[in-house]
Amino acid sequence: MTPADLFGYSGTAASVTAALVMVRATWQINTAGVWKGEAEAQKTRADRLQSDMDEIKERLARVEAQNERLVTLLTSLDPAQLSHLHV
Incomplete structure (x- = not known):
């Protein structure tokens, strides 16, 4: 394995990792938005x-x-x- 191959694989791994981090962050933001909406609805109620x-x-x-x-x-x-009322 040459250094160029190693850098190529490292770049691919970094891109996949970055994509996974972005997906996870998006999921957390969406989840937080859902919970915030639910909290606001409960407060209104x-x-x-x-x-x-x-x-x-x-x-x-x-x-x-x-x-x-x-x-x-x-x-x-x-x-x-009154005696009839306080039986």
Whole structure:
């Protein structure tokens, strides 16, 4: 094997190695992009669910306040009626 052959094989090996490195880097970049997209979708979903939860909490607070007012009104009219509510 002459030095020219050795350089030729080395050049081919370097080209194949560089191609494999490029393929791997591209795959990693694409994988990272997919995971980034998935993370963004999950964050959007979590934000929407948090917004829904906040709305539910606000509604519950209003219902509890209205319920408290109704119990107060009921007991002021006929305290005996309250005993039926707290069985």
